[in-house]
Amino acid sequence: MANSNITTLAQTIVVDQVADVVVSQIVDDGSGTGTFVRAISVFGAPNGTSGPPVFMLQIKSTTAANLDVTTPVLNF
Numbered sequence: 001m002a003n004s005n006i007t008t009l010a011q012t013i014v015v016d017q018v019a020d021v022v023v024s025q026i027v028d029d030g031s032g033t034g035t036f037v038r039a040i041s042v043f044g045a046p047n048g049t050s051g052p053p054v055f056m057l058q059i060k061s062t063t064a065a066n067l068d069v070t071t072p073v074l075n076f
Contacts, residue, residue, distance in 0.1 A: 015055050019048035026067045029060060036064040 020043045029037040037060045041053035061067050 013055065015042050015044055017045040019043045019045070022053075023069055026064050034062055035060050036062070036067055038067045038069075040069075 022041045022043070024039040024041070026036050026038045029035045037058055040057045040059070042055040043049045043051070044054040059067055
């Protein structure tokens with residue numbers, strides 16, 4: 001039986017009261033197909049980092065470099 005897919009063409013998700021954002025390492029997804037996966041987890045109210053993420057985005061690619069995350073230059 002095939003897995004279900006969710007396809008969204010454009011979407012904005014707003015998460016308020018964010019306590020932390022964690023970006024996982026890029027790892028092989030274990031399927032044996034050469035697919036890599038990375039997760040971006042957002043923690044928030046009411047449990048902060050003590051509970052499960054309030055939102056998690058998993059991204060996959062057959063090219064690990066496609067999952068690199070680029071951020072703006074930090075200014076302090």
